[in-house]
Amino acid sequence: MNLRPPLVVDLDGTLVRTDMLHESVFRVLRDNPFYALCIPYWLSRGKAVLKLKLANCTGFDPSSLPYNHDLLDWLKLQRAQGRKLILCTASDRSIATTISEHLDIFEEVIASDGIANLAGKHKAEVLVQRFGHAGFDYAGNSRDDFAVWQCARRGVIVNASEYVVNKSRNCCEVEQVFLSPVLGFTAWRRVLRAHQWLKNLLLFVPFFAAHQITNLDTWFALVLAFFSFSLCASSVYIVNDLLDLESDRQHSRKRHRPFASGLVSAWMGVVLVPLLLLSSLGLAQYVGGTFAPWLLFYFVLTCAYSWVLKRLMLVDCLTLAMLYTLRIVAGAAAASMALSFWLLAFSVFLFLSLAFVKRYAELELQLLNGKQKMHGRGYLTSDAPLVQTLGITSGFAAVLVLALYLNSDAVVQLYRTPEFVWGTVPVMLFWISWMWMKAHRGEMHDDPLIFALKDKSSLLAGLTFTIVLAIGSVGWPW
Structure with missing residues (x-):
């Protein structure tokens, strides 16, 4: 029997090397530029509403996304060892569900739903309510994830800056670090x-x-x-x-x-x-x-x-x-x-x-x-x-x-x-x-x-x- 707590995985910047909100905005600008005029109004109603509206305006191909393949291979190994994987993201649920169905490694999806924006402290509160304090491990990449790591048993640091890597070690025990690629002269x-x-x-x-x-x-x-x-x-x-x-x-x-x-x-x-x-x-x-x-x-x-x-x-x-x-x-x-x-x-x-x-x-x-x-x-x-x-x-x-x-x-x-x-x-x-x-x-x-x-x-x-x-x-x- 596997006694390890579930591993909760962030989406934007972690599982994929992009931000799905940004991608949704670009797709709207490209395919439905007149909808771009609605973005300020949607945002005034809350970020969760904005994400829902943008997700409803555009579609995407989950197979073409730039996945973090090093992390993805490691997640598949964890799942093969019987570990429960959960996708938890501030992106809209429809986007998260589409990606989860494509990868077929997650047992559950927790995401923004048009009412609540599941980011930062709110994400931490939802996960603690669902699994208890230190009842889960968490893979993330940004400063917004500090609040979640403080409530997690262990952390997995993915594609993060040196500051985030060092700061996260003060929040919880770090199980694994997946370094971000170096942006040198060639990249620019x-x-x-x-x-x-x-x-x-x-x-x-x-x-x-x-x-x-x-x-x-x-x-x-x-x-x-x-x-x-x-x-x-x-x-x-x-x-x-x-x-x-x-x-x-x-x-x-x-x-x-x-x-x-x-x-x-x-x-x-x-x-x-x-x-x-x-x-x-x-x-x-x-x-x-x-x-x-x-x-x-x-x-x-x-x-x-x-x-x-x-x-x-x-x-x-x-x-x-x-x-x-x-x-x-x-x-x-x-x-x-x-x-x-x-x-x-x-x-x-x-x-x-x-x-x-x-x-x-x-x-x-x-x-x-x-x-x-x-x-x-x-x-x-x-x-x-x-x-x-x-x-x-x-x-x-x-x-x-x-x-x-x-x-x-x-x-x-x-x-x-x-x-x-x-x-x-x-x-x-x-x-x-x-x-x-x-x-x-x-x-x-x-x-x-x-x-x-x-x-x-x-x-x-x-x-x-x-x-x-x-x-x-x-x-x-x-």
Whole structure:
């Protein structure tokens, strides 16, 4: 007979590396943004009412949550040894019950019920009334759990700060400690998606295309614009990650992102977004020109993409192409240059092709996983051949625009040996064909620009493209 007292397990931040209240808010903002206007009213009626209303507004997939697998394995071992496990949480009962049924290791669920918010001292009172003082062991993670540990026989400390670990030892005997992951430089770099800042080098394209590389004032303005745009982009990436948690968790690679995996708490992202955006706008003021309005337009359009447009078939790819092209437009604004029609047309078709590459790669991945529809998108996996056709056509249209540009008077004015610049056409034909060939073989990263920056053939094509342009600009050295 097992004489050990029941083990009561907290949910938010303990069993799962996230907070279900935060997740419910993000799902409402994403799926039913008008309900967000009701949140202050629901909160005025009590936190338990807020949790109940949010739980009723949205659903979730319990299998995709970022569980603390070290704790979960230990709990399964405890249950196998005959120990009674109880899930006790401040989250709404409907959420707790769904998770409990999915895991199938808990014998009982104690949770908030729309009337009482089961947190802190109230949780302690309920557990003492149910099991008696020191009649249970408790697994928790935060300062709110101190009141519960003071009433428990033993404590299990999970994913807690060093302060909570040390303080909890004064409350009760600690049976087990599950350390929280360390948030180092790499984690914060991934939160900001700093590797995506490479895309913002597109800001310099109009500058180089106009052959103005000796203008030091413009260099300074563009460097400021680069960091301003990068901080703005990072703020939007965080918004996108928070709104797209469930879809990311169903993706083989994106499920490892800091917010989707629970490595970084969602509230940290909420704090970071305004800080990054304000820093971005502050830098934009020093850039001058019409850069700041274009930056704001990029931010608004990206937010619209995250909330709505990414779920609309074809509109999502057109929007992605616009977002890439906006970097070039903003670069021209920062450099106070007129934007060439040829550059704009070339950019739109090229980035539209890359947007279709991105979608095609994702559709192929979903098809390999036996799914008929992309989660959170408007595509069926059967749409992949048509998406491929649209993308290849767009890419070759970009090459056609490039060829027509090379026959214009602007080339004669900008290049000393314009006949050599024609060498860019076969290079672009190769690269577009190469990208689509890799996508067709299932070897494409879901971000084609990141793929290109790591792919040796793409880098060689880029180097060749640059050399050809350089020769066209300065002529042969002999």
